[in-house]
Amino acid sequence: MNKYLLALSLMTASISASASTTVIDNFNGGNISVDATGSYTNDIAYAPAFGGSHKIKITSDSMYTDDASAKVRNDHFKHNADDGISAISTISWGTNASAGIAITEQYFALDFFRDQGDADFLLTLSDADSGSSVSFAGIHSLTSNISEIQFIALASFSGIDFDDVRAISLEITGGQGTDITIDSLTAVPTPSALILLSIGLATFGFNSRKIKA
Secondary structure, eight states, X not given: OOHHHHHHHHHHHHHHHHOOOEEEEOOOSOOEEEESSEEEEEEEEEETTTTEEEEEEEEESSSSGGGEEEEEXXXXXXXXXXXXXXXXEEEEEEOOSSSOBOOOSSEEEEEEEEEESOEEEEEEEEETTTOOEEEEEEEEOOOXXXXXXXXXXXXXXXTOOXXXXXXXXXXXXXXXXXXXXXXXXXXXXXXXXXXXXXXHHHHHHXXXXXXXX
């Protein structure tokens, strides 16, 4: 076996063994839609981590409800506002069980695509013991027509009991005409492991080309 392939295989196995993920939502449970101002609670198991439902809602500064919408379509959540209209959408996850979920990873990974406009995200957690919530604000997408993954450290949420998380919400505050698509929200291990794997793949590809040459 090529020594580079062996090294890559060992590195991948090491990363995989230490990596764990908790999928908060990947929006693969069906299609729903709500116009501003309104809310819809989904009873299908959209949120694997909580094993229950989520709620989506949207409000706008327009007098017409169909000028802004929040939708789940084709495994995505979509926030959309017409030109000249600003809107705020929220996705909320929670459980009615006697205990919440444990989140043992180090980061939240928000995978999204920004079609146009500006948006800020606000992620809020609530624990079961105190019912308090801690928010992390200031994630701002600066580039249009590109996919991004924003990592939010769990350490930012001081005071939260991560062994018993009861509720999570994601608020999207969009500027005029903002169009944002979210693919997933997942709790992941340190991003450095993912970066290391990417470097390993790039190194393997480079050496493979070098050997063939």
